[in-house]
Amino acid sequence: xxxxxxxxxxxxxxxxxxxxxxxxxxxxxxxxxxxxxxxxxxxxxxxxxxxxxxxxxxxxxxxxxxxxxxxxxxxxxxxxxxxxxxxxxxxxxxxxxxxxxxxxxxxxxxxxxxxxxxxxxxxxxxxxxxxxxxxxxxxxxxxxxxxxxxxxxxxxxxxxxxxxxxxxxxxxxxxxxxxxxxxxxxxxxxxxxxxxxxxxxxxxxxxxxxxxxxxxxxxxxxxxxxxxxxxxxxxxxxxxxxxxxxxxxxxxxxxxxxxxxxxxxxxxxxxxxxxxxxxxxxxxxxxxxxxxxxxxxxxxxxxxxxxxxxxxxxxxxxxxxxxxxxxxxxxxxxxxxxxxxxxxxxxxxxxxxxxxxxxxxxxxxxxxxxxxxxxxxxxxxxxxxxxxxxxxxxxxxxxxxxxxxxxxxxxxxxxxxxxxxxxxxxxxxxxxxxxxxxxxxxxxxxxxxxxxxxxxxxxxxxxxxxxxxxxxxxxxxxxxxxxxxxxxxxxxxxxxxxxxxxxxxxxxxxxxxxxxxxxxxxxxxxxxxxxxxxxxxxxxxxxxxxxxxxxxxxxxxxxxxxxxxxxxxxxxxxxxxxxxxxxxxxxxxxxxxxxxxxxxxxxxxxxxxxxxxxxxxxxxxxxxxxxxxxxxxxxxxxxxxxxxxxxxxxxxxxxxxxxxxxxxxxxxxxxxxxxxxxxxxxxxxxxxxxxxxxxxxxxxxxxxxxxxxxxxxxxxxxxxxxxxxxxxxxxxxxxxxxxxxxxxxxxxxxxxxxxxxxxxxxxxxxxxxxxxxxxxxxxxxxxxxxxxxxxxxxxxxxxxxxxxxxxxxxxxxxxxxxxxxxxxxxxxxxxxxxxxxxx
RNA sequence: GGGCGUUUAGCUCAGUUGGUUAGAGCAUCUGCCUUACAAGCAGAGGGUCUGCGGUUCGAGUCCGUAAACGCCCACCA
Numbered sequence: 001x002x003x004x005x006x007x008x009x010x011x012x013x014x015x016x017x018x019x020x021x022x023x024x025x026x027x028x029x030x031x032x033x034x035x036x037x038x039x040x041x042x043x044x045x046x047x048x049x050x051x052x053x054x055x056x057x058x059x060x061x062x063x064x065x066x067x068x069x070x071x072x073x074x075x076x077x078x079x080x081x082x083x084x085x086x087x088x089x090x091x092x093x094x095x096x097x098x099x100x101x102x103x104x105x106x107x108x109x110x111x112x113x114x115x116x117x118x119x120x121x122x123x124x125x126x127x128x129x130x131x132x133x134x135x136x137x138x139x140x141x142x143x144x145x146x147x148x149x150x151x152x153x154x155x156x157x158x159x160x161x162x163x164x165x166x167x168x169x170x171x172x173x174x175x176x177x178x179x180x181x182x183x184x185x186x187x188x189x190x191x192x193x194x195x196x197x198x199x200x201x202x203x204x205x206x207x208x209x210x211x212x213x214x215x216x217x218x219x220x221x222x223x224x225x226x227x228x229x230x231x232x233x234x235x236x237x238x239x240x241x242x243x244x245x246x247x248x249x250x251x252x253x254x255x256x257x258x259x260x261x262x263x264x265x266x267x268x269x270x271x272x273x274x275x276x277x278x279x280x281x282x283x284x285x286x287x288x289x290x291x292x293x294x295x296x297x298x299x300x301x302x303x304x305x306x307x308x309x310x311x312x313x314x315x316x317x318x319x320x321x322x323x324x325x326x327x328x329x330x331x332x333x334x335x336x337x338x339x340x341x342x343x344x345x346x347x348x349x350x351x352x353x354x355x356x357x358x359x360x361x362x363x364x365x366x367x368x369x370x371x372x373x374x375x376x377x378x379x380x381x382x383x384x385x386x387x388x389x390x391x392x393x394x395x396x397x398x399x400x401x402x403x404x405x406x407x408x409x410x411x412x413x414x415x416x417x418x419x420x421x422x423x424x425x426x427x428x429x430x431x432x433x434x435x436x437x438x439x440x441x442x443x444x445x446x447x448x449x450x451x452x453x454x455x456x457x458x459x460x461x462x463x464x465x466x467x468x469x470x471x472x473x474x475x476x477x478x479x480x481x482x483x484x485x486x487x488x489x490x491x492x493x494x495x496x497x498x499x500x501x502x503x504x505x506x507x508x509x510x511x512x513x514x515x516x517x518x519x520x521x522x523x524x525x526x527x528x529x530x531x532x533x534x535x536x537x538x539x540x541x542x543x544x545x546x547x548x549x550x551x552x553x554x555x556x557x558x559x560x561x562x563x564x565x566x567x568x569x570x571x572x573x574x575x576x577x578x579x580x581x582x583x584x585x586x587x588x589x590x591x592x593x594x595x596x597x598x599x600x601x602x603x604x605x606x607x608x609x610x611x612x613x614x615x616x617x618x619x620x621x622x623x624x625x626x627x628x629x630x631x632x633x634x635x636x637x638x639x640x641x642x643x644x645x646x647x648x649x650x651x652x653x654x655x656x657x658x659x660x661x662x663x664x665x666x667x668x669x670x671x672x673x674x675x676x677x678x679x680x681x682x683x684x685x686x687x688x689x690x691x692x693x694x695x696x697x698x699x700x701x702x703x704x705x706x707x708x709x710x711x712x713x714x715x716x717x718x719x720x721x722x723x724x725x726x727x728x729x730x731x732x733x734x735x736x737x738x739x740x741x742x743x744x745x746x747x748x749x750x751x752x753x754x755x756x757x758x759x760x761x762x763x764x765x766x767x768x769x770x771x772x773x774x775x776x777x778x779x780x781x782x783x784x785x786x787x788x789x790x791x792x793x794x795x796x797x798x799x800x801x802x803x804x805x806x807x808x809x810x811x812x813x814x815x816x817x818x819x820x821x822x823x824x825x826x827x828x829x830x831x832x833x834x835x836x837x838x839x
Numbered sequence: 840g841g842g843c844g845u846u847u848a849g850c851u852c853a854g855u856u857g858g859u860u861a862g863a864g865c866a867u868c869u870g871c872c873u874u875a876c877a878a879g880c881a882g883a884g885g886g887u888c889u890g891c892g893g894u895u896c897g898a899g900u901c902c903g904u905a906a907a908c909g910c911c912c913a914c915c916a
Contacts, residue, residue, distance in 0.1 A: 576875035
């Protein structure tokens with residue numbers, strides 16, 4: 001078995017994924033242990049996976065691989081989301097580029113194109129999953145639009161309808177004029193935009209007076225129903241029962257009194273446009289005003305907008321303001337920054353619009369979640385826990401969820417109409433004449449069922465019974481409202497259980513400067529490029545170990561490179577062990593150095609397991625990094641070079657290395673598998689057993705002894721470096737200890753000196769060892785200064801420690817162990833000080 | 840307006856239930872091609888842990904308060 005001196009990630013990763021997959025290692029049901037389930041957050045079939053996805057799935061793969069090695073029956077369910085608006089927009093764009101007007105197509109024809117699109121992108125995503133090394137059970141793969149999931153969607157819709165939790169009604173909703181569909185509140189992103197506050201003159205009928213009405217959206221004035229003032233606003237009491245004349249339109253509208261008008265804002269007069277503003281809509285209901293629609297579904301002004309008919313609403317605003325100014329109706333304008341709702345998908349300003357849509361009645365569903373979150377045994381536990389507040393708050397303030405979308409790509413609503421009748425059911429009514437609602441459901445309606453619909457629900461399948469509820473859901477904090485919340489209430493309502501026990505939340509990936517990665521900024525990083533340059537293992541290790549849960553991650557290539565270096569280190573350590581493998585027949589006899597690394601290895605296993613169980617991968621990363629690089633490579637391999645012929649060392653090298661590989665495997669599956677197989681093991685590491693803590697390999701005394709040797713060696717090197725002592729020096733050993741191993745470690749090339757030497761002398765000492773180091777060079781002023789400095793530092797430290805130990809409260813209340821350590825340290829420092837001052 | 844987060848070395852970040860001299864990677868400086876690894880090895884320098892106050896024998900860690908930056912929710916005629 002050959003190993004190159006340098007780690008070649010491309011060579012290592014090539015072909016491995018297909019091999020594992022073919023061997024069926026990703027499949028659940030092979031381990032006898034308890035089930036451990038994760039469902040993947042289904043990526044949209046709109047494009048390639050970005051770094052955020054790579055991060056999300058890496059975390060999950062680490063969890064799954066870890067649990068699988070521990071003997072759990074691990075199941076990771078793959079799947080993808082049809083992503084209604086997003087996909088439809090992309091498919092339409094593509095068609096338009098080909099000169100085809102998508103909405104003029106036959107719906108069935110269009111759907112064929114969309115399914116082709118889905119197939120194409122699903123393939124890309126599968127390739128990317130493979131490159132990342134994800135151990136997904138592909139037999140269980142689902143798509144939100146496939147048959148089983150569609151059944152679940154219909155069942156949920158029908159049940160909620162029958163329970164009165166889904167209804168159809170005319171309401172004010174958010175309208176996306178580009179996608180031409182209704183949106184839910186969550187799909188509206190508020191952005192601060194510069195705009196104007198226009199003051200318009202509304203003459204009072206029959207007088208020469210007028211009201212100064214301020215608005216940011218003058219174009220809606222064609223639909224004004226009234227002007228409202230606050231009932232307590234004394235300025236306007238005299239206008240009870242009067243009317244104003246709507247400029248240009250010349251329609252008389254009443255002055256009404258409503259608490260919605262805030263006297264402290266502007267002039268205290270507010271125009272009421274029932275059909276184009278959510279608040280006005282409420283006012284309209286109170287005062288029985290009939291709305292007038294002036295903006296069409298396409299965002300263009302309609303026939304009620306006089307000569308502006310056909311003009312886009314935003315263009316109309318400009319032109320109208322100009323006309324008002326020319327005709328003397330514009331009293332002024334102020335520049336303001338206000339927040340305007342934009343469509344999450346098309347980024348166009350949304351229009352509040354009154355229309356007939358389907359809604360989910362949220363209150364009862366949300367209350368159930370809030371109730372459940374009070375129970376420790378059945379609640380969803382967030383990691384980190386603070387994210388629970390986001391969900392709870394959403395549940396408290398939530399209002400009805402608009403679920404119908406005027407799209408083609410999605411689950412068509414299982415409602416049929418005939419004249420005035422409505423039928424909601426799993427299948428179309430048998431009789432003639434029923435027409436199905438052309439609308440589809442919000443994408444998130446099907447995503448909300450994902451943890452159980454993927455396992456076969458509503459059928460009582462074996463998978464559902466065994467693997468539900470799932471153990472962990474891993475996702476970013478940005479989709480808690482969209483998804484986590486909705487899965488939680490649907491899960492509770494339909495399965496009576498939380499859909500997942502834990503919800504592990506990670507942050508967003510940002511660029512090096514802390515900006516969100518976006519197409520418009522062009523600062524996106526393709527995970528596939530990173531994999532090409534550094535390998536999936538480096539990327540995975542970097543992503544998983546670079547931040548604490550819940551916090552954002554700034555992508556830095558240097559850190560990926562540093563992960564690569566770490567793997568290269570592991571590669572070479574393995575190479576050393578492999579090259580020095582020897583047949584040893586004698587009984588296993590451990591040296592102190594072997595016992596030292598074994599002890600530290602057991603401690604590492606213990607700590608790593610503890611943090612793996614808590615999903616604190618950053619801690620796992622730093623523990624393993626330190627143990628492997630410092631303890632195993634820098635110290636133990638160097639020590640092992642003195643006893644390579646011995647059975648104990650041979651055994652230890654292999655045992656510890658294999659253990660290291662296993663603990664690293666969830667993070668870096670490819671390279672660990674590659675190395676593992678070089679040790680003549682036929683099995684793949686991913687189905688091997690995870691290391692367990694073994695008390696019989698803990699040797700505390702020997703560990704302490706070697707620790708002392710190591711600290712002595714460090715001090716010795718430091719002294720040599722500080723005083724620039726070359727290879728020519730002499731030593732005197734100051735006690736009866738066996739110095740042979742220490743001298744090996746020091747790579748000693750000096751000679752033993754006479755006690756009476758007059759050369760410059762330095763003393764190096766640790767707990768057990770003490771050496772006088774003679775340098776032929778004369779001591780310089782600099783040396784003397786350094787010595788003085790050390791004396792000063794020691795004196796300060798001794799004083800501090802004496803004070804501490806003189807403090808009764810400290811001795812009484814601090815742990816005994818700490819006090820003892822302080823005493824020992826004081827003792828050592830005093831000894832050292834006396835040695836120094838003696839010279 | 841309500842809530843949350845962040846603030847630690849030049850940069851990016853760790854730091855568990857309070858307990859040695861606050862850590863890592865990258866960067867910097869010095870010396871080494873020592874036969875696993877120069878993408879490496881052996882060392883070094885660099886921090887009043889955002890400010891102020893408090894609790895405590897002891898605070899980066901707990902409490903209060905202020906500031907800067909960021910995020911979420913709500914409102915914005």
